[in-house]
Every structure is written in structure tokens, then in C-alpha cells.
Amino acid sequence: MKKDKPDQIPNHVTDIILESVSDGVFTVDHEWRITSFNHAAEEITGVPRDKALGKYCWSVFRSNMCEIDCALRRTMKEGKRFVDTAAYIVDSKKRRIPVVVSTSLLKDESGIVLGGVETFRDMSLVDELRRELDARYQVGDMVSRSPSMHRIFTILPQVAQSDSTVLIQGETGTGKELLSRAIHELSPRRGKPFIAINCGAFPDTLLESELFGYKAGAFTNATKDKPGRFAAAEGGTILLDEIGDLSAAFQVRLLRVLQERTFQPLGGTKSVKANVRVIASANKNLAGMVKKGTFRQDLFYRINVVRLDLPPLRERKEDVPMLVEHFIARLNRLRGRSVTGISQKALALLLSHDYPGNIRELENSIEHAFVLCPDGEIEPHCLPDNLRALVSRPTTNAKIDTALQSVEAQVILDALKRNKFNRLEAARDLGIHKSTLFRKIKMLGIDLPKIDGRTKRKRVH
Amino acid sequence: MKVALTVWENRISPLFDCARTLLIVDITDQTATNRYFEPFHCESPSSRAAKLSDLKVQVLVCGAVSDLFANMIEAHGIRIIPFVAGAVDEVIDAYLTGTISSSKFQMPGCGTARDNGYRKKN
Numbered sequence: 001m002k003k004d005k006p007d008q009i010p011n012h013v014t015d016i017i018l019e020s021v022s023d024g025v026f027t028v029d030h031e032w033r034i035t036s037f038n039h040a041a042e043e044i045t046g047v048p049r050d051k052a053l054g055k056y057c058w059s060v061f062r063s064n065m066c067e068i069d070c071a072l073r074r075t076m077k078e079g080k081r082f083v084d085t086a087a088y089i090v091d092s093k094k095r096r097i098p099v100v101v102s103t104s105l106l107k108d109e110s111g112i113v114l115g116g117v118e119t120f121r122d123m124s125l126v127d128e129l130r131r132e133l134d135a136r137y138q139v140g141d142m143v144s145r146s147p148s149m150h151r152i153f154t155i156l157p158q159v160a161q162s163d164s165t166v167l168i169q170g171e172t173g174t175g176k177e178l179l180s181r182a183i184h185e186l187s188p189r190r191g192k193p194f195i196a197i198n199c200g201a202f203p204d205t206l207l208e209s210e211l212f213g214y215k216a217g218a219f220t221n222a223t224k225d226k227p228g229r230f231a232a233a234e235g236g237t238i239l240l241d242e243i244g245d246l247s248a249a250f251q252v253r254l255l256r257v258l259q260e261r262t263f264q265p266l267g268g269t270k271s272v273k274a275n276v277r278v279i280a281s282a283n284k285n286l287a288g289m290v291k292k293g294t295f296r297q298d299l300f301y302r303i304n305v306v307r308l309d310l311p312p313l314r315e316r317k318e319d320v321p322m323l324v325e326h327f328i329a330r331l332n333r334l335r336g337r338s339v340t341g342i343s344q345k346a347l348a349l350l351l352s353h354d355y356p357g358n359i360r361e362l363e364n365s366i367e368h369a370f371v372l373c374p375d376g377e378i379e380p381h382c383l384p385d386n387l388r389a390l391v392s393r394p395t396t397n398a399k400i401d402t403a404l405q406s407v408e409a410q411v412i413l414d415a416l417k418r419n420k421f422n423r424l425e426a427a428r429d430l431g432i433h434k435s436t437l438f439r440k441i442k443m444l445g446i447d448l449p450k451i452d453g454r455t456k457r458k459r460v461h
Numbered sequence: 462m463k464v465a466l467t468v469w470e471n472r473i474s475p476l477f478d479c480a481r482t483l484l485i486v487d488i489t490d491q492t493a494t495n496r497y498f499e500p501f502h503c504e505s506p507s508s509r510a511a512k513l514s515d516l517k518v519q520v521l522v523c524g525a526v527s528d529l530f531a532n533m534i535e536a537h538g539i540r541i542i543p544f545v546a547g548a549v550d551e552v553i554d555a556y557l558t559g560t561i562s563s564s565k566f567q568m569p570g571c572g573t574a575r576d577n578g579y580r581k582k583n
Contacts, residue, residue, distance in 0.1 A: 060570070062475050062524065067480065090478070092544065092571040094543070336507030336533050375504040375505055
């Protein structure tokens, strides 16, 4: 016999479905007391069903929305559904669990409102994956999405494992010391000391005693032996910062140490073996100094075994948003603050600056903003005066989209210049597809010169 | 002695991290001698801990609290009685009579593991 209606699903099937879903689901009556609580809700909140039923929803759910902006309360008041509101709950172990919440009214067959239903999803795994994804752009305390930095990040583990002398070149504030620390932490020497010394900060005689130490009686008031930085870094890594500032005489002394891997403390008679990995850094172009005769060629070749060139921030402005996020998270941790982020206008200001002081300058700007903006978002008025002065420029006086477009155009033009206007290379450098680059060039109205990287290359080969 | 409670709608606030009102109770010889409300709009862990410290609070009674906030407050030498739920007057009475740790005032699932804890089934 043919059935007129499909079979009704028995009520208990709904319970089976609710028990099998991975989203937490609970319902409340008009008094906000929990009337049902599924298995996933038990798993996520850590509260057993028998303890949750009949209790006020806020004492079980304990989210940041409960007191201030409860989605379920709004649903009950306005009769509207709310979908995927981001929030967090705190479990009995004081852990914050990120969740997304959806709410709707609970009605019976005749449409009478029985209460509300809230479903929530544990986003911990998504957050963890997001962090892992971000870790791809992070080495040690350095973060970058720029292709030039990514190339350095990719080879860094091999460089670190090699034990070869490394030369790091980059403008002041580009993170030379951070990179050296990252190399040390990735190397087999991690766990041993990492010692950094700024060669430009000491006159020759003082630098010698600082680096190699001295013996008692080596000079007036030298009453006892003092080990130097090379001895302190035994088994570890020493960073010779600003090596380009060394005097010609000291360059010879250092060359001997690097060649023979031994040093002689001031006033000592015996050479001491140095099991230390040397990393040298310079904010000047050492090859150029060699040509001018201000830096010894033999020392240059001794330290220039593996060279890493850190690009200045103005050449990788695409990193500014990520660096800002990184500094905000770090300062929130260090200072126990809750700055949530940066406003679009403030970010546009940061993007339109050239950063002669590089990442250190950006970090200081964020620290400055932390003083003036204790919580919420960083707004333009929180930034240092020199950045705010940029507001008066016509580009940033315009709408936010215009300001962002002008920065985008500048970044593209910089990439093209770096790659001698070869469009394909520039697209690779920017990490975008060449057709995207062409589209952006057209859209932003960037004037390109007639020269083309490809034509020049073809002529050479 | 000063005891602070985070309050909301005449109950203990569900989550300390975003509670917006403090009730300060002065206690002498097991009796509440004075009580007054204080706005609690600061957001960061350090500013919340500093505010409690400035108010010379020695004990904080609150609902759920995340570890970052709890650690910062304890670092200021303030004792925390967390995961408390219930009507404010009843909670104050329970504190004065030493019965605040009874299950009546515990948030669900926040007592001892044997009593309340939910165990994940593998």
C-alpha cells in the first residue's frame, strides 16, 4: 500500500543526532536555566551534563559575552538568529577556549517560544593550525612574509648546522642580532653561551681585553685574571657586531684569532684554544670598504664564508602589518595589556613611512602607542609625532582606500626597481602571480619605463 | 580587611576577565562593616591587578578567571577564591561563616575532580 506521508522521525532520533554532532548544543528556558546539554557541550566546557542541567547558563558557559553582550539574550529579545559570533569561554582549569557561537529561538509546534538554543564550536584546533601556519613565517623572534626574508629563513637551518663563520649585513635595526641568536638557537651549540659584543663601542686596547681577557699584572689595577668574551662564549657562539668599525690594527689581531682559532689574553704568555663559532655583523657594505681600502681584504674573506643580507624594512613593507601584530602580541604579554590590534588608519600611517631606523623604529612606534593606548585598538593619535605628521600629506589626507592604494603602488614600484623592471621577477619577489601584478599595475596606473628586464637578459645570453 | 567581589545583576559575575563592577566589603571581626561599589572598566590583567591593589583588596571572590589574570592578581599578593556562583548577599554570608567553598557556591564542574569534573572518554 502506498503511504501518503513520509514516516515521522521519532523524537528520540533528534537526541541521537544531537549526541553525535561535534558542536556543543544547549537549550535554556525563559529563566536562563539549562534544559538540555549535549555530549559535545560536556566535552568542550568540561562540565558533566548532570551538573549543568537546571543551572544558569552563564555559570556553566562562562564566556566573555555573558555579562556584556550575550548573543542568546539578544536572540530572545529581538527574535533573531545570530550566527558565528567569536568569543571565548574559561574552563575549570582557567584555560581560555576560543569558540564561535550561534543562537536561535526554541519554539514548539504551535510557534510558542520555549526558550533559546545555543550551539558552539571549539576553535582551539583552528587557532593552533593558524599559529602553526604563522610559524612558517617566523624564525626565532623574527617574522616576515617577504620573499627575500623567506629565502634567508629557508637556508637558516643548514647555515646554523654548518658551524661556518657567518657574515650578516644589514642597516641598523634590521635584526642582525636576532638573526645571530636564531642561528645559535638552531645550531648544535644551543644550550651553550651566546655572547654579543659591539666592536664599535670600545677603543682598541679595551676591546682587546674585553674579547680576550687579561692576566693579573697585565696593567695597573689588573689584580686578578679576567676571562674575556671569547672565553665566556666557550662552546657557544660569539657575535662581533659592527665589525666594520674595527681599527686596521685590530683587524690584523682578529684575523689571527680566526685563522688559528687561538687567542692570547692580555699579559698572558700561552695561547688559549677557542672553540667558538664566530658570527660577524656590519651595517656597512664590507665589500665596498675593502675596495676603498678601509677594511682588510683577508679578514673580509675569512668572515665572508656564508653571507646573509637583511633587507631594510622600506624594501619589505608587506611585513609591516605582520610585524605590528607580532609586537602587539609581545607587548601585551610583557606588559600584561590587552591591546586588541591596530586601526586601518593607523596602519596606513605606518605603511606610508620609510623607516630609516628599520624594524627597531617600528617596534618603538608600537611601544610608544602602548603608552598612550592602554587597551582597545591603536589609533593614529597614539603613534609618534613624526608619523602623525604624515597625515598632512595629500596621500594620507585622502580616503583610507586611496592611502592603501598609494602604499601598494609604492611597494610594487620598489619591487620592480629592485628587479630592474623585470615583471616576472618582481611578481615572484612580491609573492604574487604575474597576471595579478599586471592587473595591479593597470589598476593603480603605475607608469613603467620602456626598459624591460627580459630584453636586457636576452641580450646577455 | 577588604574583600572584593566581581558582581553583575546582584550575582557574582560569571567571568572575572570582563567583569565591570566591583563590590568592596570591609570586614572587621567576621562582620561586614561597610560595602560600596567600584567601577571596574580597565581591561588588561596588569591594570585589573593594579586597581585591586590600589583599593587595598586582600581577598578577591569571583566567578571563572583565566590563568593570565589569576597569576597577575596573585603576584600582587591578593588571594583569589575563584569559580564562585550565587547571589551576592548569600556569597558574602558564606564567606563570613566560612562556608564559601561548599558546593552550593561552586560553579558547575569546578569543584574537586571526583565531585564535579568531567572526564573525557577515549
